[in-house]
Amino acid sequence: xxxxxxxxxxxxxxxxxxxxxxxxxxxxxxxxxxxxxxxxxxxxxxxxxxxxxxxxxxxxxxxxxxxxxxxxxxxxxxxxxxxxxxxxxxxxxxxxxxxxxxxxxxxxxxxxxx
Amino acid sequence: xxxxxxxxxxxxxxxxxxxxxxxxxxxxxxxxxxxxxxxxxxxxxxxxxxxxxxxxxxxxxxxxxxxxxxxxxxxxxxxxxxxxxxxxxxxxxxxxxxxxxxxxxxxxxxxxxxxxxxxxxxxxxxxxxxxxxxxxxxxxxxxxxxxxxxxxxxxxxxxxxxxxxxxxxxxxxxxxxxxxxxxxxxxxxxxxxxxxxxxxxxxxxxxxxxxxxxxxxxxxxxxxxxxxxxxxxxxxxxxxxxxxxxxxxxxxxxxxxxxxxxxxxxxxxxxxxxxxxxxxxxxxxxxxxxxxxxxxxxxxxxxxxxxxxxxxxxxxxxxxxxxxxxxxxxxxxxxxxxxxxxxxxxxxxxxxxxxxxxxxxxxxxxxxxxxxxxxxxxxxxxxxxxxxxxxxxxxxx
Numbered sequence: 482x483x484x485x486x487x488x489x490x491x492x493x494x495x496x497x498x499x500x501x502x503x504x505x506x507x508x509x510x511x512x513x514x515x516x517x518x519x520x521x522x523x524x525x526x527x528x529x530x531x532x533x534x535x536x537x538x539x540x541x542x543x544x545x546x547x548x549x550x551x552x553x554x555x556x557x558x559x560x561x562x563x564x565x566x567x568x569x570x571x572x573x574x575x576x577x578x579x580x581x582x583x584x585x586x587x588x589x590x591x592x593x594x595x
Numbered sequence: 596x597x598x599x600x601x602x603x604x605x606x607x608x609x610x611x612x613x614x615x616x617x618x619x620x621x622x623x624x625x626x627x628x629x630x631x632x633x634x635x636x637x638x639x640x641x642x643x644x645x646x647x648x649x650x651x652x653x654x655x656x657x658x659x660x661x662x663x664x665x666x667x668x669x670x671x672x673x674x675x676x677x678x679x680x681x682x683x684x685x686x687x688x689x690x691x692x693x694x695x696x697x698x699x700x701x702x703x704x705x706x707x708x709x710x711x712x713x714x715x716x717x718x719x720x721x722x723x724x725x726x727x728x729x730x731x732x733x734x735x736x737x738x739x740x741x742x743x744x745x746x747x748x749x750x751x752x753x754x755x756x757x758x759x760x761x762x763x764x765x766x767x768x769x770x771x772x773x774x775x776x777x778x779x780x781x782x783x784x785x786x787x788x789x790x791x792x793x794x795x796x797x798x799x800x801x802x803x804x805x806x807x808x809x810x811x812x813x814x815x816x817x818x819x820x821x822x823x824x825x826x827x828x829x830x831x832x833x834x835x836x837x838x839x840x841x842x843x844x845x846x847x848x849x850x851x852x853x854x855x856x857x858x859x860x861x862x863x864x865x866x867x868x869x870x871x872x873x874x875x876x877x878x879x880x881x882x883x884x885x886x887x888x889x890x891x892x893x894x895x896x897x898x899x900x901x902x903x904x905x906x907x908x909x910x911x912x913x914x915x916x917x918x919x920x921x922x923x924x925x926x927x928x929x930x931x932x933x934x935x936x937x938x939x940x941x942x943x944x945x946x947x948x949x950x951x952x953x954x955x956x957x958x959x960x961x962x963x964x965x966x967x968x969x970x971x972x973x974x975x976x977x978x979x980x981x982x983x984x985x986x987x988x989x990x991x992x
Contacts, residue, residue, distance in 0.1 A: 499854070501731040507854065527858060529744030530804040534736055535721035543736045547745065547853045555853040559735050565804055570752060581735055591734050 521551025604633025684944020772935020
């Protein structure tokens with residue numbers, strides 16, 4: 482399985498975790514961060530299924546969600562389940578690093594939850 | 596001491612699919628309507644602010660403000676283009692207001708326009724998606740309707756919002772749009788047609804779960820414009836009742852939804868609205884009508900709560916009870932809102948103010964006019980609430 486290649490940033494002063502990157506902490510405006518990797522299973526915080534897709538997707542619909550990893554990193558990704566009825570806010574899922582779209586015939590990798 | 600700023604001219608062209616017009620055509624037509632409405636005659640302006648989000652992407656055209664000044668023969672007026680996503684229109688007006696209030700310029704034209712229908716649907720969708728975070732959101736294919744879908748589900752879970760309440764917004768705003776000659780969508784809809792009949796599955800398919808097609812605003816072409824000047828000069832130019840920009844506010848929030856402590860809390864809406872009311876020395880209770888940014892039905896309800904008109908969780912019930920309809924406690928979107936007037940993104944914030952000017956000058960027919968309206972409120976929502984601009988507008992007696 483491919484390693485999840487996103488980096489989150491923990492403020493060295495107040496401990497707030499950021500993803501994506503900010504030059505200054507969203508809480509205390511400090512500028513020093515420790516790089517951390519998302520870890521563990523994820524908890525589903527929000528989700529939807531989109532029927533009108535932008536450029537770059539050769540599928541009929543996309544299920545998208547925001548999750549929180551066990552170490553508090555929050556991130557968006559695609560959800561791979563058969564039915565929307567399979568999803569509930571707060572449920573546990575596992576995160577994978579897989580192709581999420583194509584750009585110029587090249588796979589673009591990102592988070593997929595299932 | 597800042598000068599009080601008046602809106603002395605307002606104009607817009609009908610929104611919709613305008614294949615025959617270029618972006619510049621639309622901006623010019625709306626600007627001429629505003630100049631004529633103000634009674635400016637052949638008089639020039641000191642500065643022009645043009646709100647536009649996507650000409651660089653959609654039309655492969657830049658420097659639209661310079662082009663508009665040339666088209667209208669307004670040289671040597673200063674000219675700037677303002678891009679702030681779907682809040683570009685209100686941002687441009689705010690910059691115009693600051694320029695007049697400061698005493699630097701006396702007469703300012705603000706025009707907002709967008710031409711979105713000349714590209715295919717997926718290109719228009721992708722264009723709007725360029726607002727999302729380039730690494731943390733865009734690659735996944737999330738759209739603005741998708742964000743609204745996630746937001747709606749959380750709102751339903753936390754505040755008991757119902758699908759019936761969203762439908763009530765759609766029905767109300769399409770009814771008002773059917774009465775607005777400038778609206779993109781003129782079709783009246785019923786609950787039976789979009790929710791209760793077997794045909795509703797086809798009429799109103801899912802768009803971004805739990806939101807359906809009729810929870811969405813259309814993709815539109817259109818333009819709108821206003822003329823600003825100091826209140827003390829207004830009556831020298833126009834015979835119409837000036838409208839005063841009594842207060843404005845603007846606030847920002849995190850780019851990604853995931854970094855908000857409570858994703859259902861639209862902090863920028865609350866802050867921008869509060870600033871506008873404080874500047875105007877008024878409160879939400881004083882407002883006679885509001886034009887809110889209902890790109891999705893959920894937003895009208897959530898914004899009405901965050902702007903201070905209703906408590907959290909009470910906005911949906913207010914729509915159901917008719918409190919936001921004409922004759923209700925606070926009529927909202929008597930123009931039809933984005934839902935029916937349409938949403939040419941760069942034009943929307945200006946169009947909200949133009950429709951409010953018509954309301955405050957008591958120029959609308961009985962079927963849309965809020966009786967005796969003296970104070971209006973507008974809210975233009977950029978991104979998914981990460982850049983919000985609000986105005987409190989008053990009728991100058």
